[in-house]
Structures are given as structure tokens and as C-alpha cells.
Amino acid sequence: MEADVTIEVNGKKHMLRVDPATPLLYVLRNQLELNGPKYGCGLEQCGSCMVLMDGVAMPSCRVPVESMQGRAITTLEGLTRADGALHPVQQAFVNEQAAQCGYCLNGMVISAVALLQANKKPDEAAIREGLQRVLCRCSVQPRVIRAVQRAAGTLQ
Amino acid sequence: MKSTPFNPELSRRKFINSLGCLTIGFSLTSTPWASAEPLLAEEKLPGSLQKHPRIDAWLEVLGDGRVRVLTGKMELGQGLRIAIAQVAAEELDLEVEQVEVHLAETGRTPNEGYTAGSGSMENTAMSVRYAAAAARQALLELAAKQWDVSTDRLSMASGRVLWDASKEPLTFAELLNGAQLEQEVKLPVRLKARSEYRYVGKPILRKDIEQMVRAQPFYVQDLRFPGMVHARVVRPPAYEAKLLEFNESTFQAKVPGLLKVVKNGSFLGLITTDEYQAVQGQLLAREHVRWSTPKPLPQGQPLINYLKKLPTSSRTVKEKGAVEVLDKPTKSTWKAEYFKPYQMHGSIGPSCSVALYDGQVLHVWTHTQGVFPLRDALSKMLGMKPESLHVIGVPGSGCYGHNGADDVAADAALLALAYPNKPVRLQWSREEEHAWEPYGSAMWMAAEANLDASGRITHWRYGLWSDSHSTRPGGNAGNLLAARYLEKSFERPSSGYSGGAYRNSEPYYAIPNLKVDSHFFEGPLRVSALRSLGAYGNIFAIESFMDELAHRAQKDPIEFRLMHSEDERSMEVLKKLQEVLRPEKLNANEGIGVAFSRYKNVASYCAVAAKVAVDKKTGDVRLLKMWAVIDAGEVINPDGVKNQTEGGMVQAASWTLKEEVLFDKQHVSSRDWYSYPIFRCGEVPEVEVVVIDRPNEEPLGAGEAAQGPAAAAVVNAIYRACGKRVRHLPVKAAYLK
Structure with missing residues (x-):
């Protein structure tokens, strides 16, 4: 069942011996010990497990790890600069205190980063659309929207 | 991970002994702050402190001069830790960064029961305030003795006495010389003068949000121990289904990495090396297992009709004057x-726990709201002594009440006992959390009232019908899901805490003749505490009804509420809301609705407005927008109060507009986010919260105050927008066409 699979995560290549059908999320969390992407539904409905796949925000909870070969995956961890400085989106979430429990924060930050790469000046409707896949039960979306607006300002 | 039995209590004693433990007795004489008169608290100690009066139950001075605050409460995303750190740093003149907050852990922290009911500010933050103030005095005394100087010539800064x-300067650690402050906090306690505050009342940033954005290990889901194995539980197809047959040998052959199948009565679990193996095993097990078919759940009629036929037990919550006149309705009777349906907590991260049985002690890492009641x-359930259980609180995904947190811990505990010496991690699936958590009970409410010629309410009669709003474990094994399925099974207690159902059932208005009755039924679904308990349903009904009465009395809805208010603080939040709404303009098809309540009738005051557009x-x-004005007494962290109020009202709006737990026979x-939709980003309104700070009043929890008023504000706004009165939740488009 197991096979060698090579994936590139946060700029580093990893050769892993895994069941190639394993959803990417489990490999990121358990083999690579990353905490950013989170298990929320395993159904691609809630966005807790978002990662950037070649710069596009995608859920990682169903996609088999073998299909990720040759693609560049970035997780929440990979957004922080090597010197430890936060990405402007991460920093904006801290400044706006855009979290309560924080479980959705990974999906929100990843989605916002992808959005701001594609659209440097999103209006509020575009921000809402960009965050639509990510559920937040604490209901901090108004703060998240403010954080994305702030980050957009910083990035310009 | 320790391979030897680990007893935190013993290791702590050992730690202190090795430093040459001193028992130091202090006299808590007065040492005022230099410039301002301190507050002398002499009436009574906060609740949790009465039970755990020793300073070192709450505070430990660390070798590096920082202070560790021990709390029996949990961080649920409400920002508990920053509020506690602010209070401790304030009394001890520390930097907030110098305060570490240790969350609930058996054998380590005070037993503060559950983190629930918005009680953490009143109890815990105040206990910490008093303990820190007493610690301040004690530390000043020690320094005074060492320098042979009067305490009033000394000051404190950043963990040092000057x-x-x-x-x-002498650091706290130097002053204590390896000891901790073992004496009890005694009245009177000298508290810092409010005019001297540096942190309390200010929006100090939460430190944990940076940990979150950095993806540091934070949640119980992030725990990784060497040798950790993964588990899943195979749920029955129905509450009462019994396991008849499990074909273990054919199952075993098909699951790679399978380490153990645990079968105990109708409880069936599996343990594997890798997590994905457990996920697959859980699905595959369904093909190898046969369950009994229990009595079907009620079908074929609206739920409310079914609930109305259930037997009830009743009690009168409040009776004042006489309301029999309502038996003969007149033109002035309304x-x-x-109705509110079953609603779910809907945590975004399904419940998770790690457990390890080391042969003597069972360690359980859990995001429960109460480590001590869970331990009991x-x-x-396990027939083990409480001393053999070590329950450690670790944050999870927001819970908003009693979700699957305790149940998954019980599952993990059972599996770890059957597979000793390995940390067993159990992650519930989305389907398990949705389908097995205990919901907020469906309720129905009936209200009637008479108005006099001036539009004043003269008579009010109100009844509510509900299942329990708390079946928390509370030391009762039968409230743990797994316990009902064990070979030696525990009965689900027949009647839970019915008190939660009539929370806020008495209107917080001046009404001369009034009667409130609460009727308890046992409904078809598993139920427990959901944020604000019965207050959501009761305030939805009462504040909708107030709006209906205001309309009949031809009064402005805020004026109508003011007419019936006697409490100045109620009036102030209502008037402030009125002021905030004044510039608002409405288009055709738009409406603004308002509602008010004082949570539990003794806690925070909250007035909410909603603006909607109805097609x-x-x-x-x-x-489109929601506003709240909240008076939560003394505010420790205004951004914390805002965040809780914003989130509470938007969550309650999602409950109101979209949510209903459905069941088949x-x-x-x-069972997922398609069959139980909640607000997505595009549906979330703009929000605005005004916090009224009352530094001289008791601090009150703010986490649940908005739930009820938000519901009523939304339906009242719909009425103003389109003239349709929604009395049956959730709001359905078909009714508004």
C-alpha cells in the first residue's frame, strides 16, 4: 500500500513513505508536524485545512498526497519570514485581534493571502467572496474583513 | 512524554522541597500605594477564593521573577487568559508579559467547576485580583523586614520591590527564597486604586493570537507525543442501537496498521499506527458490524406538535399579583x-482528546469546560479513584457550551486503558460532532398580556416548555456518551438541570401582575448547555412579544421598553442604543428591530438592534448590520467584551435565520455543513458594539448577554421591513413571500 511520495512544502522537498491515497492534511499534520492546516470536516466544506497550492487557496483534507507531487504547497507556517517576521496578513490578524478560538484562523489567513495576490485592492464584497469557503463559528468575520483591509493597505 | 508515572502534585511538592520550602506567615497590614488611596475590600471574598483561600493556590512566583497564575477555568476563545493576566499584573505592578496563566488541571489548579455561564470574570478574575493584592502586601512585608524599613517607603515594578x-531592588523570587506564599487571603484586602490602573480597562492585545497566526502548537488537536497512536470510535446508527455482532477477524485483515480493537458492550473503538488508517477503519467497520434497530424517532408531524404531546413536569418560576383576568381575554389582551428548534454548538474543530494510561495514572488531555467534574x-465510569486520574485542560476549537469535548475524552480514556503505555489520540469526525453532540433543546413559549389605556402592561402570563439545558457530566458517568454503551452501562440521568430552561423567563420589566411557569419534557434528541441556555428562547419570545405589544400600544419599541424599565442601567443601554440608531436611514424593504435583556436578570445589560432587508x-x-450596547459592569478588557458581544450576536443571528437540527426516524x-448550514462570510452583517464601562461596579461576564436580544432584534427587524411576524424559528423564506 505504501509508496514513496515527494512533496514540496514551504520551499522544502520531503520524501515520504506513505499510503499515496492519504489526504494531504494528514501528511502535513502528522508526518511533517505542521499545525497550520487543521482538521475541520474532511469534506472540503469548512476551510479549516486550507493551504496554498501553487499560490491558490485550497482545502487539503481530501486531496490525495500523491496528486501533490510537483506542486508547491505553502502552509500558515510558510508565510512567516525566515527572520521570524510575520507576513502582513498574519500581522493584521494580530493587530485587529481577528480571532476568538482561532481555529478558523488558518483558513482565513491562507484565503486572504491568496486573495491579495490575485487582487491587490479588493473591495469588501471581494473580501467576503474570498473568505466564503472558510467557516467561523465564533463569528469574528467582521474583524477578519477589517484585518484583510488593513493587510491590503500594508501590502500596497 | 514521561515513561514513569507522573503525579503533578508530588512533583510540585518535590520541586518546592528541593528549594528548601519555608512556610512563611505574614500579617497583612496596610501598605498603601504611594499616590492614591487604595480600595479596601472588606465585605466578602470572591466565590472561588472562598473555596481555595491560599495565595499559592492562585499564584506562584517563578525563579525568573515572572508570576504564574493558576486558574481552574479554561480558555475557550473568550480571552480569559489576557483578562486574568491584566488583573494580576495590575495588583502586582508587573508587565502583562510577566504573567503566565496556567489553565485548569487536576492536582494543580483550584477546582473551579465549569467555565460556563459567563462567570469567569465575577469569580476567577476577582479571585486572582484579591490573591494578587494579598501577595503584593506579603511581598512588601518581606522586603520591609529584610531592609528594616517601613512598607510605605517601598514600591513595586516589573517583579521587583524597590x-x-x-x-x-529585590525580585519576588529573591524575597521568597524558594518558597511560595502559603498563607490565606484574609479580609480586608487592599486593592489598587482604580485611578492608578495601567492595564485594567484597556484593550491589551491577546498574546495567544500571535501564537495562532504563527501556527504554534496550541490546541489539544496539536498535541504530539512520541509513540502516539490514533483511534476512532465506531458509532451506532441510532441512540439506542445495541451492538449485536462484530466480525473482528475479517475486519482485522482489511485494516493496515491496526493495533487493537476495543469492544466493551456496544462501545466499539479501534487503534492504529497512523491516523488515516483509523479514518479508513472507522468507515470500513460499518460493513462488519450489526446493530439492533431501536424504536424510531418521531416522524410525520411538525416537531412542535410532537413536543406538545409529551408529558411534562411543571413549576412556577415567578408569581406576583393576580393574572386570572387573562382567562377572559378582552380587546386589550394579546x-x-x-418556537425555537434544536440547535447545535457547531464547533469548527470536532472534539479531540489524547489519553495515556501509564499503568498507575490515566492522563487525559482535554478541551472540556471542567476538568474536575470530568475527572469525577x-x-x-472507569471505577478508578479520582487520584488515579490526571485531567489536563488544553484549548480546543470554540465550544459555546457542552459539545463533544467531555465525550471524546471519555472515549479516549476507555481506549487508552485498553492499550496502556501509549498516548492514544482520538479525533472525532465532523459527522460524529454533528450527529452526537448534545444540542440546545427545542423550546416553545406562550405569552399573553393585557395593556391598559395608556399602553402599559398590566398583566403578563408566560409559559415555557423545554428539555434540560444541562446534562454536563458534573461527576455523573451517565452523562458521558460512551458510558451508556458499555457492557456495565450507566443510565442517562432522567432529568437534567431544568433551571437552565427558565433562565431569563421572567421579563426584566416592571409589570404589576405576572406569572411565569416552566414545563419540563424529555424530547427525542440528546440535549445540554448551549451558550445562554434557555435565555436565547425566552428572550426571543419575550422581546418579540414586547415588540408586538409596543405595536398594539402604538409606541416606539425603545420607548415602550423604557416605559417598563425601573433599572437605571437598563435605561441607559436602551437610550444609548436609541442614540446610536438615530442617524440610520432606511430604504424600502428595510427595517430595524431592537431588543433588550439583562442576562440572567442579574448580570450584563445588553440592547441589540438589527437592520435587515427583506425581498x-x-x-x-x-x-445588513447589528448594533449592541452592553453594560458588563467593570470592564477588564474592552476589546474582549466587544469581541464576545460581536461574536455572540452574529452567532445568535445565524441560529435565528438558518439553523435547525433535523432528524429522520x-x-x-x-451531519455536515450542507445539511446544517451556518453563516458564511457573505451573510455576516456589519457590527458595531458600544461598551459602557462602570469601573465601580462588579465585573460581569459578557459572553452570553447578546444571544437572546440578537434573536428578537432580527425577527423584530423583519417585521418592520415586511410586516410579517416570525414566531417560529428558524426564519423561513417561504413565510415571508
């Missing part, structure tokens, strides 16, 4: 009936 420039319930062709409701059919 005298004059010629003397090297009656209405309201586990102790009964009369489709019946679609767009929630077998079991709950709301």
Missing part, C-alpha cells in the same frame, strides 16, 4: 406562541 536608588465522571418576492432576508440527519 526602596531607594542605593539599594539593589397572545402569541413562539471518568472516575465513576418580498423571494422571502430572502439580508442582515433513525437518527440526526444534520
Whole structure:
């Protein structure tokens, strides 16, 4: 069942011996010990497990790890600069205190980063659309929207 | 991970002994702050402190001069830790960064029961305030003795006591010389003067949000121990289904990495090396297992009709004057009936726990709201002494009440006992959390009232019908899901805490003749505490009804509420809301609705407004904006109060507009986010919260104050927008067309 699979995560290549059908999320969390992407539904409905796949925000909870070969995956961890400085989106979430429990924060930050790469000046409707896949039960979306607006300002 | 039995209590004693433990007795004489008169608290100690009066139950001075605050409460995303750190740093003149907050852990922290009911500020933050103030006095005394100087010549800064420039300051750790402050906090306690506050009342940033954005290990889901194995539980198809047959040998052959199958009565679990193996095993097991078919759940009629036929036990919550006149309705009598369905907590991260049995002690890492009550319930379920259980609180995904947190811990405990010496991690699936969590009970409410010629309410009669709003473990094994399926099974207690159902059932208005009755039924679904308990349903009904009465009395809804208010603080939040709404303009098809309550009738005051647009062709409701004005007494962290109030009202709006747990004849059919939709980003309104700070009043929790008023504000706004009165939740487009 197991096979060698090579994936590139946060700029580093990893050769892993895994069941190639394993959803990417489990490999990121358990083999690579990353905490950013989170298990929320395993159904691609809630966005807790978002990662950037070649710069596009995608859920990682169903996609088999073998299909990720040759693609560049970035997780929440990979957004922080090597010197430890936060990405402007991460920093904006801290400044706006855009979290309560924080479980959705990974999906929100990843989605916002992808959005701001594609659209440097999103209006509020575009921000809402960009965050639509990510559920937040604490209901901090108004703060998240403010954080994305702030980050957009910083990035310009 | 320790391979030897680990007893935190013993290791702590050992730690202190090795430093040469001193028992130091202090006299808590007065040492005022230099410039301002301190507050002398002499009436009574906060609740949790009365039970755990020793300073070192709450505070430990660390070797590096920082202070560790021990709390029996949990961080649920409400920002508990920053509020506690602010209070401790304030009294001890520390930097906030110098305060570490240790969350609930058996054998380590005070037993503060559950983190629930918005009680953490009143109890815990105040206990910490008093303990820190007492610690301050004690530390000043020690320094005074060492320098042979009067305490009033000393000051404190950043974990050090200072005298004059010629003397090297003494750190807290130096003063204690390896000991902790073991004496009890006694009245009177000298508290810092409010005019001297540096942190309390200010929006200090939460430190944990940076940990979150950095993806540091934070949640119980992030725990990784060497040798950790993964588990899943195979749930029955229905609440009462019994395991008849499990074909273990054919199952075993098909699951790679399978380490153990645990079967105990109808409880069936599996343990594997890798997590994905457990996920696959859980699915595959369904093909190898046969369950009994229990009595079907009620079908074929609206839920409210079914609930109305259930037997009830009743009690009168409040009776004042006489309301029999309502038996003979007149033109000035108004009656209405309201309904709220079962609603779920809907945590975004399904419940998770790690457990390890080392041969002597069972360690359980859990995001429960109460490590001590969970320990006691586990102790009964497992037949183990409480001392053999070590329950450690670790944050999880937001819970908003009693979700699957305790249940998954019980599952993990059972599996770890059957597979000793390995940390067993159990992650519930989305489907398990949706289909097995205990929901907020469906309720129906009936209200009737008479108005006099001036539009004043003269008579009020109100009844509510509900299942329990708390079946927390509370030391009772039968409230743990797994316990009902064990070979030696525990009965689900027949009647839970019915008190939660009539929370806020008495209107917080001046009404001369009034009667409130609460009727308890046992409904078809598993139920427990959901944020604000019965207050959501009761305030939805009462504040909708107030709006209906205001309309009949031809009064402005805020004026109508003011007319019936006697409490100045109620009036102030209502007037402030009125002021905030004044510039608001409405388009056609738009409406603004308001509502008010004082949570539990003794806690925070909260007035909420909602602005909606209703499309009369489709019946679609767009929630444009929500406002709240909240008076939570003394505010420790205004941004914390705002965040809780914003989140609470938007969550309650999602409950109100969208949510309803559905079931078929077998079991709950709301099993994912398509079958149980909640607000997505595009549906979330703009929000604005005004916090009224009352520094001289008791601090009150703010986490649940908005739930009820938000519901009523939304339906009242719909009425103003389109003239349709929604009395049956959730709001359905078909009714508004």
C-alpha cells in the first residue's frame, strides 16, 4: 500500500513513505508536524485545512498526497519570514485581534493571502467572496474583513 | 512524554522541597500605594477564593521573577487568559508579559467547576485580583523586614520591590527564597486604586493570537507525543442501537496498521499506527458490524406538535399579583406562541482528546469546560479513584457550551486503558460532532398580556416548555456518551438541570401582575448547555412579544421598553442604543428591530438592534448590520467584551435565520455543513458594539448577554421591513413571500 511520495512544502522537498491515497492534511499534520492546516470536516466544506497550492487557496483534507507531487504547497507556517517576521496578513490578524478560538484562523489567513495576490485592492464584497469557503463559528468575520483591509493597505 | 508515572502534585511538592520550602506567615497590614488611596475590600471574598483561600493556590512566583497564575477555568476563545493576566499584573505592578496563566488541571489548579455561564470574570478574575493584592502586601512585608524599613517607603515594578536608588531592588523570587506564599487571603484586602490602573480597562492585545497566526502548537488537536497512536470510535446508527455482532477477524485483515480493537458492550473503538488508517477503519467497520434497530424517532408531524404531546413536569418560576383576568381575554389582551428548534454548538474543530494510561495514572488531555467534574465522571465510569486520574485542560476549537469535548475524552480514556503505555489520540469526525453532540433543546413559549389605556402592561402570563439545558457530566458517568454503551452501562440521568430552561423567563420589566411557569419534557434528541441556555428562547419570545405589544400600544419599541424599565442601567443601554440608531436611514424593504435583556436578570445589560432587508418576492432576508450596547459592569478588557458581544450576536443571528437540527426516524440527519448550514462570510452583517464601562461596579461576564436580544432584534427587524411576524424559528423564506 505504501509508496514513496515527494512533496514540496514551504520551499522544502520531503520524501515520504506513505499510503499515496492519504489526504494531504494528514501528511502535513502528522508526518511533517505542521499545525497550520487543521482538521475541520474532511469534506472540503469548512476551510479549516486550507493551504496554498501553487499560490491558490485550497482545502487539503481530501486531496490525495500523491496528486501533490510537483506542486508547491505553502502552509500558515510558510508565510512567516525566515527572520521570524510575520507576513502582513498574519500581522493584521494580530493587530485587529481577528480571532476568538482561532481555529478558523488558518483558513482565513491562507484565503486572504491568496486573495491579495490575485487582487491587490479588493473591495469588501471581494473580501467576503474570498473568505466564503472558510467557516467561523465564533463569528469574528467582521474583524477578519477589517484585518484583510488593513493587510491590503500594508501590502500596497 | 514521561515513561514513569507522573503525579503533578508530588512533583510540585518535590520541586518546592528541593528549594528548601519555608512556610512563611505574614500579617497583612496596610501598605498603601504611594499616590492614591487604595480600595479596601472588606465585605466578602470572591466565590472561588472562598473555596481555595491560599495565595499559592492562585499564584506562584517563578525563579525568573515572572508570576504564574493558576486558574481552574479554561480558555475557550473568550480571552480569559489576557483578562486574568491584566488583573494580576495590575495588583502586582508587573508587565502583562510577566504573567503566565496556567489553565485548569487536576492536582494543580483550584477546582473551579465549569467555565460556563459567563462567570469567569465575577469569580476567577476577582479571585486572582484579591490573591494578587494579598501577595503584593506579603511581598512588601518581606522586603520591609529584610531592609528594616517601613512598607510605605517601598514600591513595586516589573517583579521587583524597590526602596531607594542605593539599594539593589529585590525580585519576588529573591524575597521568597524558594518558597511560595502559603498563607490565606484574609479580609480586608487592599486593592489598587482604580485611578492608578495601567492595564485594567484597556484593550491589551491577546498574546495567544500571535501564537495562532504563527501556527504554534496550541490546541489539544496539536498535541504530539512520541509513540502516539490514533483511534476512532465506531458509532451506532441510532441512540439506542445495541451492538449485536462484530466480525473482528475479517475486519482485522482489511485494516493496515491496526493495533487493537476495543469492544466493551456496544462501545466499539479501534487503534492504529497512523491516523488515516483509523479514518479508513472507522468507515470500513460499518460493513462488519450489526446493530439492533431501536424504536424510531418521531416522524410525520411538525416537531412542535410532537413536543406538545409529551408529558411534562411543571413549576412556577415567578408569581406576583393576580393574572386570572387573562382567562377572559378582552380587546386589550394579546397572545402569541413562539418556537425555537434544536440547535447545535457547531464547533469548527470536532472534539479531540489524547489519553495515556501509564499503568498507575490515566492522563487525559482535554478541551472540556471542567476538568474536575470530568475527572469525577471518568472516575465513576472507569471505577478508578479520582487520584488515579490526571485531567489536563488544553484549548480546543470554540465550544459555546457542552459539545463533544467531555465525550471524546471519555472515549479516549476507555481506549487508552485498553492499550496502556501509549498516548492514544482520538479525533472525532465532523459527522460524529454533528450527529452526537448534545444540542440546545427545542423550546416553545406562550405569552399573553393585557395593556391598559395608556399602553402599559398590566398583566403578563408566560409559559415555557423545554428539555434540560444541562446534562454536563458534573461527576455523573451517565452523562458521558460512551458510558451508556458499555457492557456495565450507566443510565442517562432522567432529568437534567431544568433551571437552565427558565433562565431569563421572567421579563426584566416592571409589570404589576405576572406569572411565569416552566414545563419540563424529555424530547427525542440528546440535549445540554448551549451558550445562554434557555435565555436565547425566552428572550426571543419575550422581546418579540414586547415588540408586538409596543405595536398594539402604538409606541416606539425603545420607548415602550423604557416605559417598563425601573433599572437605571437598563435605561441607559436602551437610550444609548436609541442614540446610536438615530442617524440610520432606511430604504424600502428595510427595517430595524431592537431588543433588550439583562442576562440572567442579574448580570450584563445588553440592547441589540438589527437592520435587515427583506425581498418580498423571494422571502430572502439580508442582515445588513447589528448594533449592541452592553453594560458588563467593570470592564477588564474592552476589546474582549466587544469581541464576545460581536461574536455572540452574529452567532445568535445565524441560529435565528438558518439553523435547525433535523432528524429522520433513525437518527440526526444534520451531519455536515450542507445539511446544517451556518453563516458564511457573505451573510455576516456589519457590527458595531458600544461598551459602557462602570469601573465601580462588579465585573460581569459578557459572553452570553447578546444571544437572546440578537434573536428578537432580527425577527423584530423583519417585521418592520415586511410586516410579517416570525414566531417560529428558524426564519423561513417561504413565510415571508
